[in-house]
Amino acid sequence: MIAQLISIGNELTGGQTVDTNSPWLAQQLASLGVRCVRHVSIADELEPIRDAIVEASRAADVVLITGGLGPTPDDLTREALATAMGVPLRLHTPSLIHIEEYFKRRGRTMHPANRQQAMIPEGANAIENPHGTAPGISARLSRAAVFCMPGVPYEMKEMWQRGVRPELETGAGRLVQERILRTFGMSESEVGERIGDLMRRDRNPTVGTSAAELIISIRIVAEADHAEACQGMIDADATEIRKRLGDVVYGEADETLATAVGRLLIERRQTISTAESCTGGLIAKRLTDVSGSSGYMLQGFVTYSNEAKSRLLGVPSELIATQGAVSRETAEAMAEQCRRASGTDYAIAVTGIAGPTGGTPEKPVGLVFVALASAGKTIVKELRLGDNLRREQVRDRTAKAALNLLRLSLIRTC
Amino acid sequence: MIAQLISIGNELTGGQTVDTNSPWLAQQLASLGVRCVRHVSIADELEPIRDAIVEASRAADVVLITGGLGPTPDDLTREALATAMGVPLRLHTPSLIHIEEYFKRRGRTMHPANRQQAMIPEGANAIENPHGTAPGISARLSRAAVFCMPGVPYEMKEMWQRGVRPELETGAGRLVQERILRTFGMSESEVGERIGDLMRRDRNPTVGTSAAELIISIRIVAEADHAEACQGMIDADATEIRKRLGDVVYGEADETLATAVGRLLIERRQTISTAESCTGGLIAKRLTDVSGSSGYMLQGFVTYSNEAKSRLLGVPSELIATQGAVSRETAEAMAEQCRRASGTDYAIAVTGIAGPTGGTPEKPVGLVFVALASAGKTIVKELRLGDNLRREQVRDRTAKAALNLLRLSLIRTC
Numbered sequence: 094m095i096a097q098l099i100s101i102g103n104e105l106t107g108g109q110t111v112d113t114n115s116p117w118l119a120q121q122l123a124s125l126g127v128r129c130v131r132h133v134s135i136a137d138e139l140e141p142i143r144d145a146i147v148e149a150s151r152a153a154d155v156v157l158i159t160g161g162l163g164p165t166p167d168d169l170t171r172e173a174l175a176t177a178m179g180v181p182l183r184l185h186t187p188s189l190i191h192i193e194e195y196f197k198r199r200g201r202t203m204h205p206a207n208r209q210q211a212m213i214p215e216g217a218n219a220i221e222n223p224h225g226t227a228p229g230i231s232a233r234l235s236r237a238a239v240f241c242m243p244g245v246p247y248e249m250k251e252m253w254q255r256g257v258r259p260e261l262e263t264g265a266g267r268l269v270q271e272r273i274l275r276t277f278g279m280s281e282s283e284v285g286e287r288i289g290d291l292m293r294r295d296r297n298p299t300v301g302t303s304a305a306e307l308i309i310s311i312r313i314v315a316e317a318d319h320a321e322a323c324q325g326m327i328d329a330d331a332t333e334i335r336k337r338l339g340d341v342v343y344g345e346a347d348e349t350l351a352t353a354v355g356r357l358l359i360e361r362r363q364t365i366s367t368a369e370s371c372t373g374g375l376i377a378k379r380l381t382d383v384s385g386s387s388g389y390m391l392q393g394f395v396t397y398s399n400e401a402k403s404r405l406l407g408v409p410s411e412l413i414a415t416q417g418a419v420s421r422e423t424a425e426a427m428a429e430q431c432r433r434a435s436g437t438d439y440a441i442a443v444t445g446i447a448g449p450t451g452g453t454p455e456k457p458v459g460l461v462f463v464a465l466a467s468a469g470k471t472i473v474k475e476l477r478l479g480d481n482l483r484r485e486q487v488r489d490r491t492a493k494a495a496l497n498l499l500r501l502s503l504i505r506t507c
Numbered sequence: 508m509i510a511q512l513i514s515i516g517n518e519l520t521g522g523q524t525v526d527t528n529s530p531w532l533a534q535q536l537a538s539l540g541v542r543c544v545r546h547v548s549i550a551d552e553l554e555p556i557r558d559a560i561v562e563a564s565r566a567a568d569v570v571l572i573t574g575g576l577g578p579t580p581d582d583l584t585r586e587a588l589a590t591a592m593g594v595p596l597r598l599h600t601p602s603l604i605h606i607e608e609y610f611k612r613r614g615r616t617m618h619p620a621n622r623q624q625a626m627i628p629e630g631a632n633a634i635e636n637p638h639g640t641a642p643g644i645s646a647r648l649s650r651a652a653v654f655c656m657p658g659v660p661y662e663m664k665e666m667w668q669r670g671v672r673p674e675l676e677t678g679a680g681r682l683v684q685e686r687i688l689r690t691f692g693m694s695e696s697e698v699g700e701r702i703g704d705l706m707r708r709d710r711n712p713t714v715g716t717s718a719a720e721l722i723i724s725i726r727i728v729a730e731a732d733h734a735e736a737c738q739g740m741i742d743a744d745a746t747e748i749r750k751r752l753g754d755v756v757y758g759e760a761d762e763t764l765a766t767a768v769g770r771l772l773i774e775r776r777q778t779i780s781t782a783e784s785c786t787g788g789l790i791a792k793r794l795t796d797v798s799g800s801s802g803y804m805l806q807g808f809v810t811y812s813n814e815a816k817s818r819l820l821g822v823p824s825e826l827i828a829t830q831g832a833v834s835r836e837t838a839e840a841m842a843e844q845c846r847r848a849s850g851t852d853y854a855i856a857v858t859g860i861a862g863p864t865g866g867t868p869e870k871p872v873g874l875v876f877v878a879l880a881s882a883g884k885t886i887v888k889e890l891r892l893g894d895n896l897r898r899e900q901v902r903d904r905t906a907k908a909a910l911n912l913l914r915l916s917l918i919r920t921c
Contacts, residue, residue, distance in 0.1 A: 106543050108533025109715075111525060115548075119522025129520050130555065134529075134546040141544065273523075282618035285579040292580055301551070301581050303518050305659070312518070367788075367809070373795025374781075374788030377809040381787025384863055384898055392815035395781070395791040395807030397800070401849075405806060435815075449798055479612050481637055483661065484798055 096122050097149040098132040101142060101161035101170055102244055105134040114159045114249055121253060125261055126268040126316070127155055137161065142173035150177070150237040155261060160244030162227035164206040170241050171230065175214035178234055182212040185219045188228040195226050220256035224248045229256060270323035272331060274311040275348055276341045277497050281309050287337045291330060298326050300334070306489055340504055343497070350496040351379040357503040358389035365499065366435030367393035368406055368427045370418065370444040371461060375492045392435050396427065402444075406430040417456065419444050421473050424462035428473075432466040439502075440466045441495050445476070447487045452480060459487055463495045465502060474498055510536050511563040512546040515556060515574035515584055516658060519548040528573045528663055535667060537683055539675055541569055551575065556587035564591070564651040569675060574658030576641035578620040584655050585644065589628035592648055596626040599633045602642040609640050634670035638662045643670060684737035686745060688725040689762055690755045691911050695723050701751045705744060712740050714748070720903055754918055757911070764910040765793040771917040772803035779913065780849030781807035782820055782841040784832065784858040785875060789906045806849050810841065816858075820844040831870065833858050835887050838876035842887075846880040853916075854880045855909045859890070861901045866894055873901055877909045879916060888912055 098118055104110040112134055119129040133149070135141050142161065149156045161170030175182045189211035196203040210227045213219050220229030220240070225248045230241040240257045242249045276284060281304040285292065288311070291300040298315035311334060315326040335342050343353045358365060367377045367390075377393035380386055396402040399418050403410045408426045416422040424444050432440030445461025452458035459478035464471055476494055478487050512532055518524040526548055533543040547563070549555050556575065563570045575584030589596045603625035610617040624641045627633050634643030634654070639662040644655040654671045656663045690698060695718040699706065702725070705714040712729035725748060729740040749756050757767040772779060781791045781804075791807035794800055810816040813832050817824045822840045830836040838858050846854030859875025866872035873892035878885055890908055892901050 105530075106533060106545060107537060108530035108543065111527060111530045112546075113525055116519075116522035116525050119520060123521060129522065130550045130552070131520060132526075132546075132548040136544045138544070280615070280618060282578040282620040285620055286618065289580070294581070301517055302579055303516070303524075304577070312523070369788075372792075373800070373804070374783075374791030374807055374809065377788030377811075378786075378792045381809070381811060382899065382902075384861075386787070387811055390787070390809075391812045392819060393788055393807075393809030393811070395788065395795070395804075395809070397791075397795060397807070398805045401806035447798075477612075477614060485796065486661075488796075 094127045094154040095152075096127045096129045096155035096157065097153040098129060099142075099145050099149060099156065099158045100132065100134045100244070101137065101158065102134075103136050103167070105160070106136040114244065114246055117246075117250070118157050118159070118253065121258065122155070122157075122261075123269050123271070125258070127261065128269060137167040137169055139169050139173055139176070142169055143176045146174055146177040146234065146239065150234040150239060153237050156234075156237045156239045157257070158239065158241045159249055162210065162229070162241060162243050164204065164210050164226070171209070171212055171214070174217070174230060174232065174234075174239065174241060178214050178216070178232060180215040183215050184208075185211050185213040185228065188213070188219045191221070191228065192226045220252055222248060222252055223255070224251050231257070231260065268318065268320060268323055269314060269316045270320065270327060271312055271314040272327045273346055274313070274331060274334060274342050275344045275346075276309045276311065276338060277307060277343055277350060277493060278341045279309060279338065284309050284311065284338065284341075288334055291334065298330050300330060306486070307493060340501060343500060349379070349382070350493055350500060352383050354380070354496050354500050354503065355383045355386055355389065357500065359385075361503065363438040363503070364389050364391050364435075365439045365441065366391050366431050366437040368431035368440065368442040369393065369395050370397060370402070370427070371447040372443050372488050372491050372495075373397055375488050376441060376443065376495055379492055379496065391437050394431060394434075402427060406434065419446055419456055419460060419462065421462050421475065424464035425466075425471050425473050428464035428466035428471055438467060439499060441499060442466070443491055443495055445487070445491060447484045447491075448480065448482070449484060458482075461487070461491045461494075463491065463498055465495075465498050467502065467506075472498065472502070508541045508568040509566075510541050510543045510569035510571065511567040512543060513556075513559050513563060513570065513572045514546065514548045514658070515551065515572065516548075517550050517581070519574070520550045528658065528660060531660075531664070532571050532573070532667065535672065536569070536571075536675075538685060539672070540683055541675065551581040551583055553583050553587055553590070556583055557590045560588055560591040560648065560653065564648040564653060567651050570648075570651045570653045571671070572653065572655045573663055576624065576643070576655060576657050578618070578624050578640070585623070585626055585628070588631070588644060588646065588648075588653065588655060592628050592630070592646060594629040597629050598622075599625050599627040599642065602627070602633050605635070605642065606640045634666055636662060636666055637669070638665050645671070645674065682732065682734060682737055683728060683730045684734065684741065685726055685728040686741045687760055688727070688745060688748060688756050689758045689760075690723045690725065690752060691721060691757055691764060691907060693723060693752065693755045698723050698725065698752065698755075702748055705747065712744050714744060720900070721907060754915065757914060763793070763796070764907055764914060766797050768794070768910050768914050768917065769797045769800055769803065771914065773799075775917065777852040777917075778803050778805050778849075779853045779855065780805050780845050780851040782845035782854065782856040783807065783809050784811060784816070784841070785861040786857050786902050786905050786909075787811055789902050790855060790857065790909050793906055793910065805851050808845060808848075816841060820848065833860055833870055833874060833876065835876050835889065838878035839880075839885050839887050842878035842880035842885055852881060853913060855913060856880070857905055857909055859901070859905060861898045861905075862894065862896070863898060872896075875901070875905045875908075877905065877912055879909075879912050881916065881920075886912065886916070
């Protein structure tokens with residue numbers, strides 16, 4: 094089964110409100126094996142709403158509509174649905190009683206305008222709204238089961254759980270389940286190249302990639318009659334993908350490079366400290382985003398000024414003077430001194446030019462040195478991130494590169 | 508003029524990603540006097556994308572399309588637009604050169620798959636993408652000017668500003684301009700009470716509030732025939748609002764508490780250092796988000812373990828033992844020792860329980876002590892943020908409270 098979502102309101106089309114109902118409903122539908130292929134947001138105007146309902150009802154098995162059920166003149170969903178169905182609106186007495194009681198319970202008198210909220214297209218059914226005045230509406234139109242719900246998220250969610258989801262569970266089709274693999278260190282096109290055959294559109298599971306700030310995510314979506322079958326298909330693809338991509342796959346679902354690193358440090362009972370210049374605390378922040386990180390993240394230095402690099406870490410000021418604060422040698426010294434001062438198994442140090450100012454021809458914005466000190470050896474990696482990046486991107490990518498450097502040496506020294 | 512937006516990607520229709528591009532673009536269009544009446548999000552499938560483009564181009568003067576310009580087989584926007592226009596795709600050599608140089612600058616070799624990103628429908632124009640590989644596309648179809656932009660928000664926004672907005676400014680209708688004031692330290696309802704009369708729907712400018720993680724934003728939107736008139740109306744309201752709210756207004760537009768603090772520190776030629784426990788580097792990170800922060804942010808300590816508090820800052824371990832690491836006394840000592848060790852005018856220190864674990868009846872999750880040391884005095888503020896917050900919220904609110912404490916003492920000691 095496939096679904097389309099329609100969300101109604103000028104605040105959505107005007108951009109003042111971000112439509113979070115549609116993503117939430119799409120995920121709810123997916124968990125029922127109903128695939129959502131289209132969301133439409135429309136302004137508060139009768140004809141466009143009617144047309145969208147007609148169009149969606151021809152193309153989908155399920156149409157979920159949110160918003161436009163209020164008492165004001167610009168709430169047009171009821172009327173638009175009735176017009177789309179070619180039927181009049183009729184007063185639904187139980188709903189009217191519910192609305193009157195809703196106000197009575199709150200010691201308020203019902204405004205006449207609220208009466209229109211009890212109007213339902215002839216032949217449609219009302220859906221109870223425990224949290225508000227407007228009932229929802231369920232109806233059949235063309236090939237689709239159509240459900241209208243309020244736009245207020247908590248009213249909508251409650252109505253979905255109680256009044257809509259149960260209707261769909263019975264009629265729902267095959268189960269759809271997904272898993273997401275997270276990778277770092279390979280371009281989206283290279284990932285696509287390595288697993289291109291798995292990304293054929295006609296396969297089940299389907300495999301797709303998406304990129305966000307150097308994290309390439311691989312989504313595996315399997316469709317089957319029951320959960321075990323879905324999981325079996327997903328496991329097979331996940332195993333194959335991990336085999337082809339190796340350790341660029343750092344985790345699944347919501348895992349970050351920091352949680353992956355944390356898991357490895359706990360497994361190995363090892364500890365980490367940080368010395369940061371251009372990232373100014375971002376790496377320590379990422380490490381300590383993880384609950385329980387106090388078990389391995391012992392301390393960090395933000396040595397933003399050259400003076401601090403010498404005073405806090407004991408990096409020789411002559412070294413900084415001769416090689417520069419942004420140099421392989423300074424990064425190396427920062428990491429080694431940080432590890433010594435902290436008594437940790439590993440120490441990460443970064444120094445670079447985050448920009449937008451401070452770049453020179455030989456040391457441009459985006460030049461960063463990342464150092465990782467461990468027992469007996471220190472690795473230094475030079476990054477040239479490009480001078481077209483924003484400051485926050487340079488810092489974000491530097492933090493990711495540093496955490497990934499640690500992750501890889503944790504994996505490889507196990 | 509009216510506009511329609513099309514956003515493309517399974518991650519959108521599947522609900523894994525919330526489409527924030529469309530609301531942002533709708534507001535940008537509004538500022539040009541172009542009214543957006545419809546957003547459509549579509550899965551990565553050729554025919555539905557093509558149909559949506561055809562339909563939107565018949566109904567609107569402007570069609571903005573985001574997403575589907577990547578290098579992988581499921582990036583179909585180029586092909587869908589070409590099909591909708593009834594023309595073939597042609598290689599756009601300057602774009603290919605841009606892509607090749609993009610990889611060269613990063614010392615990487617271009618993957619063959621990226622070549623397809625340089626394909627443009629015959630008769631359409633490429634729009635430069637300074638931040639990525641995929642060029643945008645501008646074309647005419649039916650009554651509409653059609654623009655394709657990347658789905659990656661920062662690439663899209665940069666392309667909009669440089670390559671799309673200028674195209675539309677010429678043709679735009681009545682002018683709508685806005686200004687946003689940012690406040691911290693007052694509830695949305697209290698702000699609403701103080702400026703309620705300015706928030707009447709029938710006014711021009713309109714004034715509205717929105718809340719996000721304790722930052723209350725006040726949006727002033729004025730409509731007039733020319734920019735000067737808009738600005739004059741906005742200035743008047745902004746001045747009145749600042750008069751009524753006083754120093755809870757910390758800035759405008761994209762200003763953060765960290766940029767506000769930075770401005771004040773530079774004006775006063777003063778310096779800051781940080782000692783962080785529960786925020787684990789977040790405050791230093793926020794301070795150094797600001798370009799030029801090296802002028803006032805000298806150094807920071809992440810003393811995540813008790814040992815580090817004593818070793819790095821010289822907080823007496825007896826004090827920690829008797830009062831606890833999360834205590835007024837420890838926060839105070841951390842701040843004073845940090846200021847001494849750093850030789851800065853101010854030092855911020857925080858210690859608290861970020862959760863989700865680690866809370867006790869007398870010291871629950873969300874209990875945080877924020878200390879600010881300056882010449883001759885140290886202020887300590889106790890926060891009880893509530894144990895219903897997520898870890899990241901506790902850390903975020905702690906950082907904001909700390910930066911605001913510094914901001915207010917900078918203002919008040921001037």
